[in-house]
Amino acid sequence: MRKPYFILPAPLVYVAFFILAWACSIVWPLALPSNPWTWFFGWSAIDASVLLVLWSVWLMLWRKTTLNPYGKPQRLLTEGPFRVTRNPIYVAMTLSYIGGAILLADVWGWVFLPAVLFAVSVGVIRHEERILLEHFGDEYRQYMNKVRRWL
Template identity: 35%
Template sequence: MDVVPFRIWPPVALGLPLAVGVAVTGVWGDPVTLPAAAGPLGWLLLLGFACWNGWSLWLFRQHRTGLLPGQPTTGLVERGPFALSRNPLYLGLVVLYVAIALLAPSVWALCLLPVGVVALEWGAIRPEERYLRARLGSAYDDYAGRVRRWL
């Protein structure tokens, strides 16, 4: 097996609930109004996403391993964001989701975030963990024992 057999491609797992939430807000409105701080917080989260995921992708490139879903993994990256989370890119996508929901603004999108996280966990993270265990063996098991899945 050269690549992760995703059940759901990660951007779809989060993008679909986000799009549904924003669409529901557009059609029916939100049950409550987000505070004025939602916009600036959204921009701050967007900047955080760009830095965090940029750093993570840079480390992948430095280690010459697959950058994107569908590319083979050739080794473990254990520095930087990967020392804090086994899934920093997925964590970054969750932050991006919240940023977009705040900037939209869409309370419904925020309410659907758990659906996206469950879809991401089931559709991408679990299959990826099985792939990494099969591909990297005890090195991945040791890493998984030291570093939490999320934070």
């Protein structure tokens, strides 16, 4: 089994970039308009991301497969949120990051979003896909052809 490109787990990638965005917003503020709707949409995105993570984790535990992205998968999940995206937990983390960027009300959260998505796609998801291809072969290839990586 090959080692991943990055040592840091995906949640730390999201947190590190968000902290960088927050720090940049303090040093070089590029404020966006903020109003009560900003709080509503920001917290709604975060709430939706928590629900999506809980649903995905519950399904993984129920189907007795690993939550560890570097562990050996026991079962290929194609139900629940996995019918819509191959990576519902990373979609949820992205939604949470977006919610935080809305709450931050500064350009920097949005500036770093493409870097976050690139880092997770190249540094985490590609590694996971190699593992899943090794374990599930054609079954995973068919799933990849039917379901998108993100949305």
